[in-house]
Amino acid sequence: MARIFITGSSTGLGLMAGQLMIEQGHEVVLHGRDARRSDTALREASGAVGVVTGDLSLMRGIREVAEQVNRLGRFDAVIHNAGVGYREPRRIDTEDGLPHVFAVNTMAPYLLTVLIERPERLVYLSSGLHHGAGADLDDLLWRRRRWQGLAAYAESKLHDVLLAFAVARLWPDVLSNALEPGWVATRMGGAGASDDLAQGHLTQAWLATGDDALARSTGRYFYHRATREPDPVTAIEATQDALLIACERVSGVTFPR
Template sequence: MARIFISGSSTGLGLMAGELLAAQGHRVVLHARDGARAAQARAALPQAEAVVEGDLETVAGMRTVAARVNDLGQVDAVIHNAAVGYREDHHLTADGLPHVFAVNTLSAYVLTALIDKPARLVYLSSGMHHHADAHLDDILWQKRRWNGSNAYAESKLHDAMLAFAIARRWPGVLSNALEPGWVPTRMGGPGAPDDMDQAHRTQAWLAVSDDPAARVTGRYFYHLKPMRPNPQVQDAALQDRLIAICVACSGIVLPD
């Protein structure tokens, strides 16, 4: 059975994916921002192997989470689920970075770079990415007036770009992205119309399934089916620029 780490999994889709994987007999490592959320996660999924604590808002916190995952031993898959939503006001982290960019984009990059390379990587994007522009010339929102919805959509585009960049750079790793649908989680809101029962299944499937349809790399999915992503996702030059920005913001170089 596989061992899977899921970032941002004390509640919501991350916890739901953990519950599904644990029910299938896999070893699940959850992640929570702080002690209170960690206790909540342990109560919700007592069969989880561990709950890693650490705040992904800062580069130091990202480093801590990656180190704690590595201390537990090799994982077979990482599901990059951690995110803040589209209603976020503009504020800067202790590193001077927009909060949405730090949590949604940079933490996925840093955890990818620092967690011992697994066999599979899964990145959660969003249907909102289809209409976004990567805006790599102003990824830190220094020139534009803040728009939380646009910032979120851009960050989810970045996550898909990271997935495809890793698929290209690490051919021995299966790296894919997906959108779970607009579902009524705390982030999505009570009026979200998509199927909650399907929202967590694709990421779990991509993380562990022996189905040939899941053993692919550099693909984008929605409800277990391949989907065409925003064309920018597949632009290698944009992928490389995004990686370079993440290196500059974090000081962490992606391993070969």
């Protein structure tokens, strides 16, 4: 039995993964952006051992989530599932001055990785759209470029793979992997999504709890419980390090090497 924390698990793939792992006998802690969503998560995933609440679009909220998780003790796995999609308009969270997409999809996984007590496994949800996104790390916050929601989303999903691979390299005691769930009909994916929703949550649950050799590998990218080649830029150590340095600069929180 494993203890797993899942961000963004009041709905969609995060909730589905939580429900599956609860059925498998694991201890699962859920997450909701606010009290209403946290209540929904607990209602929909009967058997969860708890829920934490916090807005991952705000660095203050990210820190609050990390503090709540750490008070619960060390987890075996953390799944960085929370995300916002490519339909986002240019929205700046005024408290931190960060684009909403970057805050939730890049900064939240970075800060939670650093601030939560180090687990045995880390799982990061990416997207097939990360291919060819381009690692424009000199303009993470889209201050010079004209806003493009799809491009900003794709970049943030590239960041998630870079982060997963950087962790795998720098923290050899942690199994760290990224995955794409496919284009599935969640609230983010939309009703027209063409991939199998029933498959969308299985890989993250497997990477968090599986005992076979592939599930216990590290520094890999997966689709439907099989390895898939990520964008080649994600293997470049200098680019991984550049993302960590950029996130350190924005957040003021250093990644422990």
